[in-house]
Amino acid sequence: MAKRQRQRRQERRREHARRDGLSTRQSVITGLGVTATAVLGISAPAFGAPITVTSTADPGDGVCDDTCTLREAVDLANTSDAYDDIFFASNVTGTINLNSAAGSIAITNSVDIHGPGPGTLTVDGGDATGLFYTDMNTPGDYVTIEGLRLANGYANTGGAISDINSQMSIYNTILTSNVALIGGAIYETGNYPLFTTFSTLEGNYAIYGGGIASYGSFGLLGAVTMTDNSAYYGGAINGYGGRIYDSTISGNQASEGGSGGAFVYYAYSYNAILANNTGGNPDVGSPHFYAAFDLVENPGLSPLQTPPSPGPNITGQDPQLGALANNGGQTPTLKPAAGSPVVDKGYTGVDADQRFLLRPIDNPQVANAPGGNGADIGSVELSLGEGPQPPAPQQPGATKKKKCKKKKKHHAATAKKKKCKKKKRAATSRAAQIRGIWASPAQAGPRRDFRARAARSGWASQAWLTDR
Numbered sequence: 314m315a316k317r318q319r320q321r322r323q324e325r326r327r328e329h330a331r332r333d334g335l336s337t338r339q340s341v342i343t344g345l346g347v348t349a350t351a352v353l354g355i356s357a358p359a360f361g362a363p364i365t366v367t368s369t370a371d372p373g374d375g376v377c378d379d380t381c382t383l384r385e386a387v388d389l390a391n392t393s394d395a396y397d398d399i400f401f402a403s404n405v406t407g408t409i410n411l412n413s414a415a416g417s418i419a420i421t422n423s424v425d426i427h428g429p430g431p432g433t434l435t436v437d438g439g440d441a442t443g444l445f446y447t448d449m450n451t452p453g454d455y456v457t458i459e460g461l462r463l464a465n466g467y468a469n470t471g472g473a474i475s476d477i478n479s480q481m482s483i484y485n486t487i488l489t490s491n492v493a494l495i496g497g498a499i500y501e502t503g504n505y506p507l508f509t510t511f512s513t514l515e516g517n518y519a520i521y522g523g524g525i526a527s528y529g530s531f532g533l534l535g536a537v538t539m540t541d542n543s544a545y546y547g548g549a550i551n552g553y554g555g556r557i558y559d560s561t562i563s564g565n566q567a568s569e570g571g572s573g574g575a576f577v578y579y580a581y582s583y584n585a586i587l588a589n590n591t592g593g594n595p596d597v598g599s600p601h602f603y604a605a606f607d608l609v610e611n612p613g614l615s616p617l618q619t620p621p622s623p624g625p626n627i628t629g630q631d632p633q634l635g636a637l638a639n640n641g642g643q644t645p646t647l648k649p650a651a652g653s654p655v656v657d658k659g660y661t662g663v664d665a666d667q668r669f670l671l672r673p674i675d676n677p678q679v680a681n682a683p684g685g686n687g688a689d690i691g692s693v694e695l696s697l698g699e700g701p702q703p704p705a706p707q708q709p710g711a712t713k714k715k716k717c718k719k720k721k722k723h724h725a726a727t728a729k730k731k732k733c734k735k736k737k738r739a740a741t742s743r744a745a746q747i748r749g750i751w752a753s754p755a756q757a758g759p760r761r762d763f764r765a766r767a768a769r770s771g772w773a774s775q776a777w778l779t780d781r
Contacts, residue, residue, distance in 0.1 A: 361395030361709040367402045372415040383436070384418050387426075396423040396455065406433050413441035417468065420447045420456055420479070428460030430643050431487040435462040440492070445466030446475040453505050460643075463498070466491040466734050470526075471500030472517065472713045481532075482508045487644055488524075490757030491517045496526035497542060503529020503553065503671030510535040511667050513644040514549075515637060517542045522576075523565060531577070533559045533681075536667040536692050536774055538646050540637055545569040547598070548590060554601075556578040558772045561691040562596075563634055572598030572613070582607050583772075584659040584693040588632045606659040606682065608632050608690050624684050630654045632666050632691070640693065642668030648693050651701050655690035658682040663771040666694040676700040730772055 364377065364386045373382035373576030377389040383399070390397035406429070411418070428434050438444050444466040447456055456479040463486060467474035472491030472625035474483065474498070484580030488498040501507045509532065514524040523542030525531050532551040537560040539549040565573040573590030575582075587596040587609045594613030604617040606624035610631060617626055633650040640648045646667055649655050657679040666672045672694035675687030678701040689695055695779050709738060 358525030361390070361393045361397040361671035363398045363400055365400050365402055365715065366405055369405055369407060369409045371409060371412045383426075386413075386416065387418050387420055387424065390424040391419070391421045393422060397425070399424060399426045401427070401429050401434060403429075408435045408437050410437050410439055411444065413439060415442075415660050416476070417443035417446045417466075417517060420445060421450050421455070423449075423454040423456065423774050425455075425457040426459070426461070428458075428486075430460050431462040431485065432643060434460075435464050437464050438468075438472070438491070440465050440467050442466070443471060443475060443493075444473045444491075446471065447479040447481065448477050453480055454468040454476040455480045455482070457482040457484060459486060460591070461485040462489065463491065464489050466493075466498075470495050471496045471498070472519070473498045475500045476507060477502055478504050478529055480505045480507075482510070483512055484508075484510050485643055486512045488512065488514045489516050492619070493526075494517045494519045495519060497523045497544065499525045501525065501527040501529075501531055501552070503527045503531070506530075509537055511537070511644065511669070513538045513540075513637075513646070513667075515540050515645070516541060519544045519551075520566055521545070522547045522549075522551030524549045525552065526554070527548075529553050531555035533772065534558065535663070536560060536665070536717070538637070538644070538667060538692050540564040540647060542566075543568065543573075546571040546591060548573035550575045550577060550762070552577050556580065557582040557585045558770075559584050559659075559663060559666070559688075559692055561693070562631070563587070563589045563647055565590045567592030567598075572596060572615075575602070577602075579603070584688060584690050586632050586634070586655060587612075606685060606688075606690060608655050608658075624660055625658075625682050627654055627658065627690070640668060641670060644668075646693050647691075648699070649689065649691065649695065651695065651699065653689075655702055656695060657687050657689060658685060659688040659690040660685045661771075667692040668694075670694060672698065674700070678703060752773065 362574045366383050366386050367381050370382050371384055373385045377385035386399045389400060436444050444463050463473040468475060469621045470493055472493040473488045491498045495517035496515050517523050521544060523544035524539045531550055535558045539562045540557035540631060541564050542549050543566040544551065545568055548567040549562045557580060562574050567573045572594045574587045574596040576598040580599055581605045584606045590596045594615050595611040595617040596609050597612045599615050602615055602617055604626050608627040609617060612628060632655050633653040634647040637645045637647055640646045644667060657676050661673055664672060673686050673688035674694055674696055676697060681687050
């Protein structure tokens with residue numbers, strides 16, 4: 314980089330710090346992050362000044378100033394050794410159409426890209442270029458992509474994201490209609506953990522791994538929906554191994570062999586639905602598939618192995634999933650019917666489903682699975698209103714009307730009624746708190762991905778799910 318350009322960028326960064334109140338921002342982050350980092354064992358990196366994208370153009374003039382494109386913002390973050398945040402101005406909505414001549418956006422230093430929401434902003438490759446790839450200056454540095462819709466990417470590896478050597482987190486994101494030879498939506502080398510959480514991968518295509526392909530581990534899927542992804546081998550997932558929690562993998566296709574669902578050497582799967590996929594072994598193609606509290610409709614020839622602390626699995630049953638739709642939250646899901654066999658038959662260690670709604674919800678109309686905690690299997694937790702309802706009261710036969718005297722209200726009954734109302738208010742308040750903590754864009758910077766990391770901590774507490 315030319316000396317003059319480097320000086321200009323340094324001056325801009327200092328101006329960003331003055332304008333946005335960097336010292337205040339750092340104190341807010343520290344105040345919020347002390348407990349989380351202590352609990353999760355995360356070492357706090359040096360934070361850079363926030364960078365704001367102000368234009369949907371691409372590629373721009375190469376300088377992130379008053380007019381700053383996403384590519385320019387990432388290039389600016391790449392020049393910093395700090396852990397940078399990228400935000401979007403309120404007027405940056407609609408679609409960022411990537412310039413095919415400029416290619417994928419390269420990430421080389423730690424950065425969090427905080428989109429305004431997958432229903433608000435799309436990064437689109439126009440079926441001509443990939444969207445993001447990582448090649449970190451310091452292997453293992455953190456990258457987070459959240460709150461975006463990643464669409465129509467086209468590349469040899471990873472139509473939307475090709476992760477070579479970062480610790481990548483994909484959170485609250487929709488990945489759709491991406492194409493690659495390997496990894497239609499995501500290609501992961503497996504050198505460092507990949508965490509894909511609270512997201513939807515649908516309609517992606519590849520030769521290997523329509524949704525995700527990995528050279529090593531595909532990492533962790535948590536509260537994820539994968540549907541209508543297709544490949545020759547491994548419609549949803551093709552890789553060596555990984556972990557699946559609280560997720561729904563349904564309606565994916567493998568045309569040549571393997572499995573339309575998970576085509577892997579090994580996997581640890583907990584509270585997940587794998588159903589309605591097509592391929593040689595429709596839902597699971599794996600010699601070592603460790604499952605607990607799962608619904609696997611058709612495992613084919615793949616044995617479901619029992620972990621040391623087993624939970625009962627369901628096989629041979631249709632989970633009765635609806636079509637992909639906006640069922641609440643920011644990403645589309647496949648919601649089970651009220652009468653689905655997945656209701657209350659699972660166990661989860663995380664307190665929100667993919668829609669950021671409270672879980673588990675223990676429906677009194679359905680018995681829990683042995684050892685379960687009333688969670689629904691899969692990425693969606695039905696509320697009491699969405700789940701099975703109590704039977705309608707029987708109509709009494711014709712009886713002679715009797716005059717009834719007014720009964721005095723007993724103190725005990727009144728107190729009980731008040732107590733029930735109090736409990737209901739508390740539950741409602743807790744659900745609102747979950748939505749606020751996990752989904753409020755205003756908290757994005759200070760959180761530093763603590764939401765997703767906290768969820769991973771909850772999933773990781775299920776100790777038998779340890780990578781081989």
